[in-house]
Amino acid sequence: MANVQTPEPARSEVDIDDAMIRTHLANERTFLAWLRTAIVLIGAGVAAAALTEVEGSDRLFAIVLGTLSVLVGCGLVAFAYIDYRETLVGIERGTFRPATRLPLLATLLIAIVGVGALVFAVVEWSND
Numbered sequence: 547m548a549n550v551q552t553p554e555p556a557r558s559e560v561d562i563d564d565a566m567i568r569t570h571l572a573n574e575r576t577f578l579a580w581l582r583t584a585i586v587l588i589g590a591g592v593a594a595a596a597l598t599e600v601e602g603s604d605r606l607f608a609i610v611l612g613t614l615s616v617l618v619g620c621g622l623v624a625f626a627y628i629d630y631r632e633t634l635v636g637i638e639r640g641t642f643r644p645a646t647r648l649p650l651l652a653t654l655l656i657a658i659v660g661v662g663a664l665v666f667a668v669v670e671w672s673n674d
Contacts, residue, residue: 566637573633580626583652584619587659591615594663604669611662618655625651 595612599605629648636642 569637577626577630584622587615587619607666611666615659618659
């Protein structure tokens with residue numbers, strides 16, 4: 547029987563190395579994590595707005611907290627996409643620098659919403 551060799555697969559004109567692929571996939575996973583965070587914030591905002599059945603100043607506070615949470619979530623989506631695109635370009639050009647603005651902004655905004663939720667919970671608890 548003749549020794550039959552399998553031909554090697556043809557290489558594409560652009561040979562993308564595995565490290566570059568993994569880096570792009572990590573960038574996508576990071577973007578999706580920011581989107582999940584934004585979805586939770588938007589959901590929390592909708593839940594806070596649903597508390598508008600309470601009376602008096604608590605009702606206004608619930609509306610403000612819900613609106614703030616939804617706005618922060620929507621803003622986070624926009625900033626996450628901008629960060630994703632900047633990272634993508636940086637990876638392709640070999641000039642990638644880690645993001646510092648998005649994590650700081652997200653931390654501050656989520657902390658503000660969290661403190662607002664805590665204040666709301668304390669006020670509601672003290673009214674009972």
